[in-house]
Amino acid sequence: MVKSTFRGGVHPADHKDLSREAPLREFLPKGEMVFPLSQHIGKPARPIVKKGDAVLAGQRIAEADGFVSAHIICSCSGTVKAVEPRRTLTGGMMDCIVVDNDGQFTPAADYTKRQDVSKLDGDEIVRRVQEAAIVGLGGAGFPTHVKLRPKDPAGIRYLIANGAECEPYLTGNDQLMRTQAEAIAEGMELILCLFPNAEGVVGIEKNKPEAIAAMQKACAGKARLRVLPLKTKYPQGGERSLIQVIAGVDFPITGLPADVGCIVDNVGTIYAVQRAVVYGEPLFCHALTLSGEAAKNPGNYIVRDGTSFQELLDAAGGLKDGVTLKKALAGGPMMGIAMASLEVPIQKQNNGLTLLAEDENERAELEMTACLHCGRCTTVCPMGLLPQLMADAVSVGDLARYEGKLYGLECIQCGSCTYICPAKRPLMQTFKQTKAEIMARKRAAGGKK
Amino acid sequence: MNTALNISSSPHARDKWTTAFIMRIVLLALLPTTIVGVAVNGLHALLIVLIGVAAAVGTEFAFDKACHKPDTWKDGSAAVTGLLLALSLSPSSPLFAPALGSVFAILVVKCCFGGLGKNFINPALAGRCFLLISFGRAMSSFQVDGVSSATPIALLMTGKAVNITQMFLGTANGVIGGSILCLLAGGLVLWALDVIHGEICFSVLGGFTLYMALFGGQGFDPKFLLAHLCGGGVMMGAFFMATDYVTSPVSKLAQACYGVLIGVLGGLFRLHGGTADSFSYAIIIGNLFAPILDTYVIPKPFAYRRAALRARSGDKRPFLQRVPRPVVVLTAITLIAGLALSGVYAMTKDIIEDQQRLANTASYKVVVPEADHFENVAAIDRAIEDLDGGVYGAGFGRAYIRETVAGVDAEGHTVGYAIRVTSSDGFDGDITLVVGVTVEGVLNGISFTELNETPGMGMRCAEPAFKDQFNNRSAASFRLNKSGASDNSDDGIDAVSGASISSSAVVNAVNAGLDFFHSVIKEGT
Numbered sequence: 001m002v003k004s005t006f007r008g009g010v011h012p013a014d015h016k017d018l019s020r021e022a023p024l025r026e027f028l029p030k031g032e033m034v035f036p037l038s039q040h041i042g043k044p045a046r047p048i049v050k051k052g053d054a055v056l057a058g059q060r061i062a063e064a065d066g067f068v069s070a071h072i073i074c075s076c077s078g079t080v081k082a083v084e085p086r087r088t089l090t091g092g093m094m095d096c097i098v099v100d101n102d103g104q105f106t107p108a109a110d111y112t113k114r115q116d117v118s119k120l121d122g123d124e125i126v127r128r129v130q131e132a133a134i135v136g137l138g139g140a141g142f143p144t145h146v147k148l149r150p151k152d153p154a155g156i157r158y159l160i161a162n163g164a165e166c167e168p169y170l171t172g173n174d175q176l177m178r179t180q181a182e183a184i185a186e187g188m189e190l191i192l193c194l195f196p197n198a199e200g201v202v203g204i205e206k207n208k209p210e211a212i213a214a215m216q217k218a219c220a221g222k223a224r225l226r227v228l229p230l231k232t233k234y235p236q237g238g239e240r241s242l243i244q245v246i247a248g249v250d251f252p253i254t255g256l257p258a259d260v261g262c263i264v265d266n267v268g269t270i271y272a273v274q275r276a277v278v279y280g281e282p283l284f285c286h287a288l289t290l291s292g293e294a295a296k297n298p299g300n301y302i303v304r305d306g307t308s309f310q311e312l313l314d315a316a317g318g319l320k321d322g323v324t325l326k327k328a329l330a331g332g333p334m335m336g337i338a339m340a341s342l343e344v345p346i347q348k349q350n351n352g353l354t355l356l357a358e359d360e361n362e363r364a365e366l367e368m369t370a371c372l373h374c375g376r377c378t379t380v381c382p383m384g385l386l387p388q389l390m391a392d393a394v395s396v397g398d399l400a401r402y403e404g405k406l407y408g409l410e411c412i413q414c415g416s417c418t419y420i421c422p423a424k425r426p427l428m429q430t431f432k433q434t435k436a437e438i439m440a441r442k443r444a445a446g447g448k449k
Numbered sequence: 450m451n452t453a454l455n456i457s458s459s460p461h462a463r464d465k466w467t468t469a470f471i472m473r474i475v476l477l478a479l480l481p482t483t484i485v486g487v488a489v490n491g492l493h494a495l496l497i498v499l500i501g502v503a504a505a506v507g508t509e510f511a512f513d514k515a516c517h518k519p520d521t522w523k524d525g526s527a528a529v530t531g532l533l534l535a536l537s538l539s540p541s542s543p544l545f546a547p548a549l550g551s552v553f554a555i556l557v558v559k560c561c562f563g564g565l566g567k568n569f570i571n572p573a574l575a576g577r578c579f580l581l582i583s584f585g586r587a588m589s590s591f592q593v594d595g596v597s598s599a600t601p602i603a604l605l606m607t608g609k610a611v612n613i614t615q616m617f618l619g620t621a622n623g624v625i626g627g628s629i630l631c632l633l634a635g636g637l638v639l640w641a642l643d644v645i646h647g648e649i650c651f652s653v654l655g656g657f658t659l660y661m662a663l664f665g666g667q668g669f670d671p672k673f674l675l676a677h678l679c680g681g682g683v684m685m686g687a688f689f690m691a692t693d694y695v696t697s698p699v700s701k702l703a704q705a706c707y708g709v710l711i712g713v714l715g716g717l718f719r720l721h722g723g724t725a726d727s728f729s730y731a732i733i734i735g736n737l738f739a740p741i742l743d744t745y746v747i748p749k750p751f752a753y754r755r756a757a758l759r760a761r762s763g764d765k766r767p768f769l770q771r772v773p774r775p776v777v778v779l780t781a782i783t784l785i786a787g788l789a790l791s792g793v794y795a796m797t798k799d800i801i802e803d804q805q806r807l808a809n810t811a812s813y814k815v816v817v818p819e820a821d822h823f824e825n826v827a828a829i830d831r832a833i834e835d836l837d838g839g840v841y842g843a844g845f846g847r848a849y850i851r852e853t854v855a856g857v858d859a860e861g862h863t864v865g866y867a868i869r870v871t872s873s874d875g876f877d878g879d880i881t882l883v884v885g886v887t888v889e890g891v892l893n894g895i896s897f898t899e900l901n902e903t904p905g906m907g908m909r910c911a912e913p914a915f916k917d918q919f920n921n922r923s924a925a926s927f928r929l930n931k932s933g934a935s936d937n938s939d940d941g942i943d944a945v946s947g948a949s950i951s952s953s954a955v956v957n958a959v960n961a962g963l964d965f966f967h968s969v970i971k972e973g974t
Contacts, residue, residue, distance in 0.1 A: 007751060010464070012462045012464070013462070091456070168462060240752075244751075248760055249757065249760040249761055250751050250752040250757045250760070250761075251752055251757075251761065252750075252752045252753065253752075255752075259761075260761055325454065326454070326455055327454055327455045327457075327461060328454055329459075329461060331459075333459070333460060333461040333462040334459060334460045334461075334462060335459050335460070336459055336461065337459065338454070338455065338456045338457055338458075338459075338461065339454065339456075340453075340454055340456055341454070354461075356461065359455045359457075359461070360461060360462055360463040361455070361457045361461055361463070362455060362457075363463075364463045367467055367468075369467075369468040369521070369524060369565060369566075370563075370564060370565045370566040370567070371566050372468055372471070372565065372566050372694045372695065373566060373694045373695050373697070373699065374471065374694040375646060375694065375699055375704075376466075376643075378699055378700060378701075379643070383750050383751060383752070384748065384749070384750040384751035384752075384754070385750050386699050386700055386747065386748075388699050389699055389700075389743060389747070405747055406747065407749065407750045407753065410750045410752065415459050415460030416460075418460050418463075419460050419462060419463055419464055420464050420466075421463075421464075422464070422466045422467050422468050422470065422471050423467075423468050423566075424463065424467065426458070428458070428459075428460065429458045432458065
């Protein structure tokens with residue numbers, strides 16, 4: 001079943017022109033580097049260095065604790081200054097390893113030499129991915145080695161390389177696909193070794209014709225790979241949106257892509273897999289877009305994990321003259337996290353720094369009216385939920401209806417409903433809180449038994 | 450950082466559309482209709498529109514001020530209500546009507562229930578129905594150039610032909626916002642812009658059309674269906690009133706149910722109801738069903754729908770087998786019944802007409818017995834055409850001249866006239882009778898072709914005791930004597946006891962026929 005898009009979705013202004021033509025440039029920081037111990041979904045890593053230890057770029061400084069967890073890799077050379085709680089981008093404190101950067105970036109091994117990968121078996125590939133501490137770079141940060149080990153590898157029909165990049169402002173993956181198409185294709189072929197019955201599909205929104213052309217060129221002649229141009233629509237890059245389009249199936253929020261025979265990885269993650277498997281290079285740098293109306297020089301960078309957002313911004317020319325920074329987002333405007341301060345470290349899964357001169361949420365609060373029942377939220381919900389009735393149920397405190405009849409827990413928090421609402425009501429925010437409340441009640445009820 | 454940064458949950462981008470913007474689009478979509486309505490109906494119509502809008506906005510403003518609420522009048526929703534109300538009024542309505550209607554709509558139906566988004570029925574329709582119920586006579590008078598005449602919908606309700614072209618352009622006699630072309634254009638633009646839900650407007654139109662096709666008695670006759678779709682506020686209702694956000698359900702499925710419900714109720718009321726404003730009531734009843742639809746008709750999320758479950762389990766049955774059986778069966782029955790009905794109608798149309806003609810001729814023969822055959826007279830036919838299907842003269846109630854033929858004897862001399870008259874003032878529907886008059890103006894007698902009165906009461910009009918009173922009378926008009934005692938004066942007719950309404954309708958019809966004879970036929974020949 002070939003569809004060009006999923007149901008629902010919105011068309012926010014993409015603002016990609018600010019940075020889309022800026023080539024990826026490597027940024028080498030000078031200041032201290034901070035490595036939070038949890039940059040992934042799952043248990044935080046355990047530090048294996050202590051204050052005063054000398055470390056090199058690419059060296060493991062914290063070990064995964066358990067199966068669903070990931071190592072932490074140092075991205076510079078220098079000396080460990082402290083292992084202490086530091087503020088991270090969400091605003092909370094987290095245990096971090098702080099490294100005094102010597103500015104040399106001496107690598108722990110030679111990451112420029114190509115190894116022979118023709119005889120690798122699946123276990124070795126997954127081992128290298130795990131060693132390289134790769135997590136999903138699309139935003140969630142799910143450990144990739146876990147994802148590559150589904151219960152039934154033979155049942156996987158599609159390996160989906162997510163190059164949709166539907167988030168406004170972000171262009172890092174666009175540039176990555178333009179310049180590293182061959183490497184991404186090779187990364188996909190390596191992952192396909194694990195799944196004998198799978199086909200590799202690169203999904204790219206049609207607003208990136210150069211990336212589509214580059215990936216098509218790289219996939220040409222490779223029997224198991226193809227490129228699928230997608231309609232430009234948010235959240236096209238959502239895991240379930242892609243699966244709906246490519247595999248023609250959908251699954252509940254409690255399920256996993258592997259349940260319907262799909263593995264979805266961001267193109268950045270696949271590039272990291274290729275680097276790890278072919279060059280032995282662990283994941284310590286990735287593409288990041290610095291953009292937004294308040295940025296003087298929007299651009300795309302290869303940044304080292306642990307770099308402070310502030311240092312990156314200063315090096316990139318800072319703010320535009322005469323513009324006041326209203327809001328700084330780790331990520332894009334649809335899913336990104338608003339940061340209270342830029343003096344926090346860049347983590348593995350951060351793919352953007354968006355600097356806004358206007359805060360549309362602030363304006364929206366002034367324009368808020370009563371719900372019109374216009375139903376636009378229902379039209380755009382990519383999950384087929386009824387946000388308006390869900391909000392009604394929450395407002396009268398009927399959580400049973402919210403969870404049961406309205407399937408409120410199925411919300412993926414893409415924010416499409418809040419985006420589209422002409423009455424400017426904070427729908428998704430309500431659902432986020434309600435979901436948290438229901439989960440908390442369930443935990444409390446479970447604890448009593 | 451020396452300035453504090455804003456913190457909030459994602460998403461940090463918002464669409465440009467606001468509540469006020471949507472209301473402005475709706476107002477713009479109604480603009481062509483308003484302009485045509487005012488251009489056709491003149492200054493008084495303009496005043497009605499202005500007063501309606503001003504009263505609506507003013508009421509909301511005053512309520513906001515009085516209750517210390519934020520200024521909600523600026524969002525334009527009150528203006529939309531006022532405009533819709535004004536457009537659904539007759540251009541000859543008194544000027545207090547739009548004012549009173551708007552105040553009722555905004556104050557009682559909207560503000561008292563909590564303002565924007567809280568009204569339980571469409572305020573504009575509520576205002577309109579409030580006016581209709583409270584000031585029925587003033588509201589349903591439709592005058593053009595000071596002459597009262599029937600609206601297309603009134604003609605339709607009595608089964609007469611209407612001028613669809615005029616209805617399309619908005620020049621037909623009717624409400625201010627009567628231009629179907631403009632309404633349709635505005636509605637389709639709103640639909641294309643995603644302002645209104647196609648699920649609602651098209652299911653309203655579809656449900657109504659289907660109901661009329663199945664039960665209207667004329668099958669899928671496009672002219673009949675089009676006339677009904679264009680009349681009685683169906684277009685305005687489907688595109689601008691049923692689609693009102695607040696009073697319609699949320700999910701696409703519930704919206705379709707809601708639309709079909711309104712369409713079917715509209716058709717039901719249209720065919721069997723006694724009022725030309727049936728569609729307004731249909732929508733209001735639909736509004737009342739919206740909350741219950743929202744409670745129970747809730748589609749599952751995509752991932753839980755049957756199609757998704759089947760896709761997961763790898764079911765690859767062809768489309769037709771996946772459609773639920775009742776849907777297939779119902780669709781088939783509907784189509785077959787509709788086609789059969791329209792087929793039967795088309796086949797029997799001529800036969801029925803022939804039979805009707807024969808029956809009429811037989812009746813003519815009864816009242817003009819000297820005639821050998823009957824002929825149409827061009828001048829008289831023109832005179833009837835000039836009446837344009839409207840009520841004949843004054844003082845005869847709702848009497849209509851249907852046909853007049855001249856009775857001609859074997860030598861070719863005109864010996865009398867048979868005038869077929871319908872009175873809509875019967876106790877139970879129309880009474881149609883034929884009045885036979887000699888050339889000198891002596892009433893030969895009458896004969897009924899249509900009489901559906903109450904058996905034992907109104908039906909007794911057909912009995913000789915009543916009917917034969919009209920035989921060989923030379924009065925130019927008759928008086929109904931309801932006293933019970935026998936009236937032997939020249940122009941007295943004794944009523945059937947206990948059926949004065951039917952008797953009066955008959956006398957009125959006869960008088961209309963005689964008047965037509967004296968003022969048109971005798972004058973003209």
